[in-house]
Amino acid sequence: MAVMARAREGLAPISRRYALSVFYALVGLFMAVVFSRNTRPGEIARLGLNTSRSIELVRMPDIIVPVLPVVWILSATVLILSLYHLLRGFRRTGWLLGVVSLSFLVSFLVWTARGTSFSLIGILSASLQLATPILLGALSGVLCERSAVINIAIEGMMLGAAFASVIVANATGSLLLGLVAGLAVGALLAAWHAVMSIRFRMDQIVSGTAINIFATGLTNFLNQRVLQVYQQLNVQQTFPSFSQLAPELGKIPILGPLLFDQSPIVWAALLLLVIVQIALFRTRWGLRTRAVGEHPRAADTVGINVFRTRYVNVILGGVIAGLGGTYFTLGSVGRFDKTMTNGRGFIALAAMIFGNWTPTGAFASSLIFGFADALQVKLQILIGQVNIPYDFLLMLPYLVTMVALTGVVGRVIPPAADGQAYQKQ
Amino acid sequence: MPPVFELQGITKRFPGVLANDHIHLTLEEGEIHALLGENGAGKTTLMNILYGLYTADEGKILVHGSEAKIASPEDAIRLGIGMVHQHFMLVPPFTVTENVMLGVESLHHGLFLDRKSVARRIREIAEQYGLQVDPAARVQDLSVGAQQRVEIMKILYRHANILILDEPTAVLTPQEVEDLFKVIRELVARGVSVIFISHKLKEVMEIADRITVLRDGKVVGTTRPGDTSLATLARMMVGREVILTVDKAPARVGPVVLEIKDLQVRDDRKQLAVNGLSLQVRAGEILGVAGVQGNGQTELVEGLTGLRPVSGGQVRILGHDTTHSSPRRILEQGIAHIPEDRQRDGLVLTYPVADNLVLNTYYLPPFARGVQLRRGAVLAAAEQLVHQFDIRTPSVLALTSGLSGGNQQKVIVAREFSRPIQLLIASQPTRGLDVGSMEYIHQRLVEKRDQGCAVLLVSPELDEIMSLSDRIAVMFRGQIMGVVSGAAATPEQLGLLMAGIRPGEERVPA
């Protein structure tokens, strides 16, 4: 029972609410002031829904968005919400943060696109793509942490899987074998983490950090030693998307570019999302996993093997992280570059926390991160409209992560035994 | 009819300790057999062996006449043995149904959890045994008594006919204890045999058919309630005459030191654990706060000492308003605090004894000059305190983790007493201590009170409260039910107050 009591040093709940409300109000004010600057009344943004191929089938009309009214409505929404939070307070602050972020990002998007047209479908599609590795990483984290093992080695697992999948795919000529290699590397690194954390009861954060350092070091080492020499092992190749296999699918308006142009790994990620959500809350495995995470001793006394449950979960998590890593190469860019994961593994952890350790929550948060990421990429094209240096745009995902983390901590509850090694007596 | 189970020559060793020493024990069919002993006598260890959580180093277990190998709880469950632990083994965010089915889940389509059929079965069992349990409730929302019923339900669901209860009454009000006894008698009438582990003499005398006393890992004797007395049992438990009361002179009471008005403190789940509490403690008296654990005592103490934010009301110490003061400010007002959990909250086990002795005074002269810490002064003071309080340690530089529980508590007492204090707040000061240490702590508390200090004693042990306190305040659901004089109080009177029944109210059946 005592595992639930965790007195947190810091602001009293009321002060935290005030602080958050003020912060959101400032965001709303920022939106209202900055996004209406340089915007002529009546200016519109055209959000395109077509791609070059879908246009062959049906021409979807552009969405005409009057910039100023939308900006004002969204900033007003944010201001009203922050006022409500100040006076009455929302219970689900995660949702509040999500709504505020989304309003900000949408009005930012609309403002930067003022006076020009902008492919909405393009950015939505890119969001899904960029969200996929984060989603897979977050799912991996959920699996591990629901059984109370902290896994910050997701970054390393993804990097290792990206590397292995490309090499094997090129060496064997089979994309499928490359995928298997990626999954295997994820599983192996996870097994290492599991043994260190469970058998040797090493500090889980230290173990995860060591694996990250190892994976970065080894991939760079092998990259230089092997890939630079045998360049034929790093030839670009990716899994074909459904619309590449069946071009007619790609022509369906909206759904075409959004779903059928995507790599099959994206589909796998969405499928995994559903599977893990159902498994975690509706099956015996899920019940036992959650019991092990909340009160391992209780699970032990009813005959559940705590250690085996954790091993299985961590290794499964490794496999999913491996899939995420494979996405970077075989699902997206096609070839391996140093540091191609670029911190996504950590952002995935933030998405997991932000999503309250549930798969659906992780999905929602990774979509938001993906959207922010996609926005940053598109903005480089619109760089003339936006007077923000390129490098600051690159900081966006990381800053968003920090704010998200701050905003939800204390409102979300990790599995009670998270991070604690289990000791049988 | 062979006994339900028989333990023969069970021996279990831990590093440095012989927990069970060739123990023989039998449980007859349909009997309630009490296992009586002090903290650390080996009762829980023995039952953990029976339940498969430990393995015995030597000895045999016979269940229904045939030898059994119990290597895990699963084996025990298969043999029909079930155990309700002292600290509940329930997963708080899960529902009752999920907790009961954990480990023996029913599935439909072979894959998905079948909560409905389990809930149905729970209702059937509840009817059959008269056990009030709501399958849909979330365990973390249930009262302690209700949670205990869930634990019993878990066992009945698995078709157990041997029930081991480990200190089941530690967290219950007297009324809830009566309810539990009713349930136990009901179960026995339907063919369940019960082992009842306790250190509470009176309860054991009331409920048990036979009593086995353990001391220092050995069986001292087995008897029936009719053939023995409280005093005899006490002597068997401890090995010598037990002083059940503390000698103390009448209190010489002075001005009010601690004044609490309508205090409100929230717990971790944002509920009001302290809900409009008012109390006064005067210099030179011991005010005991009695009550079953979980009625807000912990939050009360945390609110008073600045460790938890106060959401309403007022606290004044010697006239100063300390309601929202920081812990350090409160300590500087002359408050001493002996925390509930000495290892977690009171000491840094990895520090040398000397450092723990200055844990809250290190920043004051003579230990500090500005920012500089003066080791010499610290060590000198430590030597003096160790001598004064008779703390058994190889040296003041030895790590505190190497001390026994009693000596660790002495370090805390020495530390708190080494500065001038007007108010001492002692939370469960003798928890888990042997009798010798307990007596020592009690003597020190009375000594402080005689020196004019105000003492606030918070403890779930009614005996301790009754023997030490000049006045007794009973706490129930965050409020004071009543304050009675220590000398005049009776367990029955206190028990009613502890159950939330004020004097004069109608007794409402549970």
Add this chain to the structure above:
Amino acid sequence: MGISVQTEIQPGTGREGPSAQPPARNTGGQVLNALSIPVLALFSALVISAFFILASDPVVLAAYGKFLLSPGHALAVSWKEVADAYTALFLGAIGNPAAMAGAIRTYLATGQTNGLIQAFYPLSESLVSATPYIFAGLAVALGFKCGLFNIGAEGQIYIGALTAAFVGYTFTGLPWIIHAPLTLLAAALGGAVWAGIPGYLKARTGAHEVINTMMMNYVAFNLADFLLNGPMKRGGSTGFIPISRDIQASAYLPKFFPDPIRLHAGFLVALAVAVGVYLFLWRTTLGFELRTVGANLRAAKYAGISVTRNFILAMALSGALAAMAGAGEVMGVNHNIAQGFSPGYGYDSIALALMGGSNPLGVVLAALLFGALRNGATDMQALAGIPIDIVSIVQAFVIMFVAAPAIIRWIYRLKAGGGFQAIFTRGWGG
């Protein structure tokens, strides 16, 4: 989440009685015990890394392909490969002992210093590399002492370097006695703020410092890119790497010996700072508080210590120390800041701090070792063709072995006992 550093404690026996802890040993035995784990950890890590070196060399792999035919050949090739690699490592890190002895003789006989300079160059380079490691190792160790995991040292190093460069080239006409300390101080301040932000967030909201400091790293890198390509960019052609203007000579940390030996005063400053950290942690009230918060947060609270203040203080000091590493490089070695000037000092220092048991003496020793390792690895890359990333692999295993001493004990059949520190986690909630 936090990490509390504790000595290994035997689990409770469930009965209050004399504890099972062995009596305190004599200090000599304890020191030996404390040293054996890190030393063996490093040794084992080098052995494992040798495996990776071999496994990635096609020549070696080919030789093993014919293992059954001529095992001797395969083993000989392996041995030669590893020996070449580690010899290059040693020569690059320390130098050739024979050459050094010879050079000393020559100097004593003739007063000529050329030979000395050449022979001792590798050793001096190791000390140069060790300097930022001392600072960064102290930074991470200080964080650990308070139960905080500062992964942001790398970003803080960049911030320190940027600040030092800026203050270094902006202020002209100041005497050295003012300019140099001012530059150092400014860098420390920058680092303190950079790490203080995650510290503040952790203290006030419980947000995990591992994620936040990591995020601040990425922000720092992007900030550096922006500044080095923009406001701080050196005028004129700069070649391929963005680089800042050179700092004024009055902001230099002076060198001791003639070129090409680069050993500079920063090394002495680092040692002095290590002593300072020791005094701070064990001889001041602030240090006492900080260590107590790290050792047992609840007991610290109960004793009246402000956890909030100490979290922020620890992170700020940690950031300041890391920033000084960056400043040292700018002021003593490069005299400017270039993109990518740090080969990963901040990340390396995690392994370093762990190896040094999070106390200043251990950190200095480990830093000297890591400096030698990194310096030697550069030579290993040049002479034996082993990519410098081998250092990361070595470190990862060092971290593993040091954080789980049980593995080393099992491999080398050592006995358990006090002396070395294991580490325990506290989960996300702080």
